[in-house]
Amino acid sequence: MKFYKDHYDVVIIGGALAGLSAALQLQQKGINDILILEKHNLPGGLATSYVRNGIEIEATLHEMMSIGSKEDRLKVGVFFDECGVDIDWLKVPEAYRFVEPKKGIDITLHSGFETMANEIDAQYPGWGPKVLEFMQLCNRVYDSMNTLSVTPMSKPAMLMKHPDFVKTAGYTAVEVIDTFGFPQDIIDILTPYWIYVGNPMSTLPFTIYAFLMADYFRGGSYVPKKYSHEMSMKLQAKAEENGAQVEFCQEVEKILVKDGKVTGVRTRRGDVINCDYVICGAYPNKVYTQMIEPLSEVPAGAIKMVNGRRLSVTTASVMMVLDDTAENLGIEDYNIFSAGETMDTDKIWEQGKTTGPYKYLTSICLDLANPGATPEGMCQFSITNLPLVQGFLDLKEEDYYDFKRKMAKEMIEEYERVSGINIHDHIVEIEVSTPVTIAHYVGAWKGSIYGYSHSIDDHAVARLQMKEDDHFIEGLEFAGAHAISGNGMGPAVTNGRAAAKAVIDDVAKKAASAGGSKKKA
Amino acid sequence: MKVKGFLKDVGGASRVTKMRQELIASGSPIPDPKDPIRELADLLHPGKQQFTVTEIREASPTATTYRLSPVNGHVPVFQSGQYVNFYLTVGDSVLTRAYSISSAPYEARLAEPYFEVTIRHNVHYLVPDWFLDNVKVGTEITAALPFGQFLYEPLRDSDHIVGIAGGSGITPFASMAKEIAHGKLDIDLTIIYGSVKHTDIVCGYELEEARKVAPDKIHVVHVMSDDDEWDGEKGFVTREIIEKYAAKFAGFTKDTNAAHGPSFFFCGPPVMFFLIDKIMKEMGVPMKRFRHDATAQPAVKLIPGFPMDQVGKTYKMTVVRGIHEDVIDAAADEPVAVSLERAAIPIDTHCRGGECGYCRTQLLSGDIFVSPLNDGRRAMDKELGWFHACSAYPTSDLKIKIPII
Incomplete structure (x- = not known):
């Protein structure tokens, strides 16, 4: 029985957002001979949901960035529109509520630069204009980043047209924020999103911080009506409609390489599939140490690269269905960031190297952005911390379930302490995810969800400039949180498109040289 | 915009590139393929394993308990109430059948670990008495565990x-x-x-x-x-x-x-x-x-809303796996998964009650009736025609796509 063709132009490993977006981008440029192999039995990777007792529960998505309103579509929103992927987006009501009890800070910010500046001004009179100025700087850097990622430009031209981007590129978020002279409370209030790029502010490039702030505060953030699974399913459906072959329950074990060039893949089932290009969702750490066959084809530089770079965060998340409405329970906000102990992100980072108790938490009540997400009279609620993997490396199988429960209990108690809201008496369903959960379902290296640290010494700008240096095997491109744009579902789409573009460019280059040589002949 | 002075500011991009080059240069040249998190995930969820039947005893005059010992010496940690999925070879077919584990979790952590299932006689679970008729001490069986959410959860349940x-x-x-x-x-x-x-x-x-x-x-x-x-x-x-x-x-x-x-x-x-x-x-x-607990779908007459006028009808079902297609018969009063099993096309069902979604299947054309009992489909799956083969019944000729196993 033959389940695959003898050859595909492109095999995509992983049917998550990056892989599916890569397929759509390839198809836009007429590359249609595509096979997508997904380990799990559904698409989306972490962009997924699950059902417990008939209730569908969002697995991961807090806020989808880079979508924008219908009137002011942002990058990812534009791409989905262009591809004909029509997602029922719901706007998240606020950016966030930030609570830092020790300093008495409790503030809710909404999207819109002026709106949020005014909200800060209302509590810290006189600071609104300065905050607005700061957000406008973030927005200029954001616009430049979006332009420059698709339009290469000489350094002098860059300095002329994108001065703020160029001048802030070499600094951390802290270094640039410090030039504004904000009081510490305002700095704390502008900091919560740091966790969504998984790096403390002292080593987080301002470029990345600015991108995040401008994207979320400019257009607000969105969630799909039918959970993140809607996004995954509609991307898959479109890729299939355009002619891609998608196969589930197929884990790729080996990427076959000969003379420095990709020749195909082998699945766990044993199928050998030939192809010209592989777009890979697996982490480079795994690819270069386990998957390339033969391993002798892995250049020394690739090993130094994966060993030198630092993995970013993973997840510790408690997802619950509660037996009452958000209103009755007293949950007022879609998204609360709570800093129970400190907002010093270096200190929170140190705590993230342990297994808790965690004090910096993000809590989400999906029903407040998506009414009806949970059956009537109930709501779904999650509490998340994004720790480093270090604390989990020595976990024993025998202790795993007790460990998960202890961690979840501590997170619930911390939320209850900060909010004064009783959660534990209302739990109807509960699931806890850890790095082990991630490794099980999507196979990500060490349960990582955010790729490599967005630190100043692994800056996205530097990644872009070193693109050629980081390319070790002909025909092999990477698409996932581990790629240039880094983590998050919005950047996942961008990463997938970038990988596709590398393939498209290479195909064009080869076609040109083949055409050229023909002419010569 | 000025951060620390014009020259330092405009040199930022070169500076961070140099930093990154140094970071990578500092990396060890020795490959490190070890991923303890995936190793733990694989210990907890090893997938299919081989087990040897090491003891058979009467659990009542009408039920038998089978003790299964792992060939590789490891039974994954499970919790009381979870189930095991067996892969039983019957003729040309490999049938997946789930049973709750009747032994205690601690027994799987003993020096010679095992788990047990207790099976009633003459219960037609499509393979009536398969265990009773086929399994002897020493028989090797393929199984995967643990699955299911029917368990005591201290964060939710009363003690x-x-x-x-x-x-x-x-x-x-x-x-x-x-x-x-x-x-x-x-x-x-x-x-x-x-x-x-x-x-x-x-x-x-x-x-x-x-x-x-x-x-x-x-x-x-x-x-x-x-x-x-x-x-x-x-x-x-x-x-x-x-x-x-x-x-x-x-x-x-x-x-x-x-x-x-x-x-x-x-x-x-x-x-x-x-x-x-x-x-x-x-x-x-x-x-x-x-x-x-999630139970297997009952006979169709017990399923609310089942179109009883369909009973006895047989449809043609085209089954797509990759670029391969088969056309098989599909009885209207049997779940799609059973028709696949009868045709010896493997389908990885687990709970067999509609809830767990392991047998998630794509409907390419045709109509199905989905049992409302334990309907575990996601909203977007429903909208785009995906269903769980263990709890869906054909009401016309069908074309479906399932994973290659």
Whole structure:
């Protein structure tokens, strides 16, 4: 029985957002001979949901960035529109509520630069204009980043047209924020999103911080009506409609390489599939140490690269269905960031190297952005911390379930302490995810969800400039949180498109040289 | 914009590139393929494993217990109430069949680990008596475990569980009772167990042994529906019986606050589930306090809304796997998964009740009826035509796509 063709132009490993977006981008440029192999039995990777007792529960998505309103579509929103992927987006009501009890800070910010500046001004009179100025700087850097990622430009031209981007590129978020002279409370209030790029502010490039702030505060953030699974399913459906072959329950074990060039893949089932290009969702750490066959084809530089770079965060998340409405329970906000102990992100980072108790938490009540997400009279609620993997490396199988429960209990108690809201008496369903959960379902290296640290010494700008240096095997491109744009579902789409573009460019280059040589002949 | 002076500012991009080059140069040249997190994930969820049957014993005159020992020496950690999925070779077909684990979790952590399942005789689970007829001590069987969410969750459940069981639905509670008696599970358990005759009681010996060890924590009430010799509770498991023993042993009162009353757990045949579900509602047991095991889909006449005019019809089903297609017969009154099994096309079902989604299948064309019992489909799957093959029935010729196994 033959389940695959003898050859595909492109095999995509992983049917998550990056892989599916890569397929759509390839198809836009007429590359249609595509096979997508997904380990799990559904698409989306972490962009997924699950059902417990008939209730569908969002697995991961807090806020989808880079979508924008219908009137002011942002990058990812534009791409989905262009591809004909029509997602029922719901706007998240606020950016966030930030609570830092020790300093008495409790503030809710909404999207819109002026709106949020005014909200800060209302509590810290006189600071609104300065905050607005700061957000406008973030927005200029954001616009430049979006332009420059698709339009290469000489350094002098860059300095002329994108001065703020160029001048802030070499600094951390802290270094640039410090030039504004904000009081510490305002700095704390502008900091919560740091966790969504998984790096403390002292080593987080301002470029990345600015991108995040401008994207979320400019257009607000969105969630799909039918959970993140809607996004995954509609991307898959479109890729299939355009002619891609998608196969589930197929884990790729080996990427076959000969003379420095990709020749195909082998699945766990044993199928050998030939192809010209592989777009890979697996982490480079795994690819270069386990998957390339033969391993002798892995250049020394690739090993130094994966060993030198630092993995970013993973997840510790408690997802619950509660037996009452958000209103009755007293949950007022879609998204609360709570800093129970400190907002010093270096200190929170140190705590993230342990297994808790965690004090910096993000809590989400999906029903407040998506009414009806949970059956009537109930709501779904999650509490998340994004720790480093270090604390989990020595976990024993025998202790795993007790460990998960202890961690979840501590997170619930911390939320209850900060909010004064009783959660534990209302739990109807509960699931806890850890790095082990991630490794099980999507196979990500060490349960990582955010790729490599967005630190100043692994800056996205530097990644872009070193693109050629980081390319070790002909025909092999990477698409996932581990790629240039880094983590998050919005950047996942961008990463997938970038990988596709590398393939498209290479195909064009080869076609040109083949055409050229023909002419010569 | 000025951060630290023009020259330093404009040199930023070159500076960060140099930093990154240095970071990578600092990396060790020695490959490090070790991923302890994936290793742990694989220990917890090893997928298919080989087991050897090392003991067979009578669990009642009408049920047999099989002990399975892992060929590689490792049974993944499981929790009482979870199930194992067997891959049984019958003719050309590999059938997937799920059974609750009847042994206790601690038994899988012994120096010579094992787990057990207890199977009723002559229960047509498409392969009636396959175990009884085929399995001897020494037989090797492929199985995967653990699965399912029917388990005590301390973050949600009361530490007093009232377990209501019918027939072989006792097995999760037998596992719990043994774990409690062993001191590994610190909860109280009141079991209300319905059987036809006392000779039908499954795992009766294990239950009694566990009760003797922990008489304050474990209570067992047998209810016989048709047994003249029985001098205990008789008839079906009724609201009166449940209330009586839940009050006596678990402090249940009608005004018990949702958060503080006992948790009711049910495992048993679908017909009994309908009854117990109704009783729970009548008793005012809140959703938080009632859990039930996922059971296999019952015969179609018991499925609410099933189009009975379809019974007896057969449709053509085109099955797509990769670029390969087969056309097979599909009976209208059997789940799509069963038609695949009959045609020896492998499909990885687990719960067989619609809930778990392992047999998630793409509908390319045609119409199906999906059982409303334990419908575990995601909203977007419903909209785009994806369904669970174990609980969907053809109502026209079909074209479906399933994973290549």
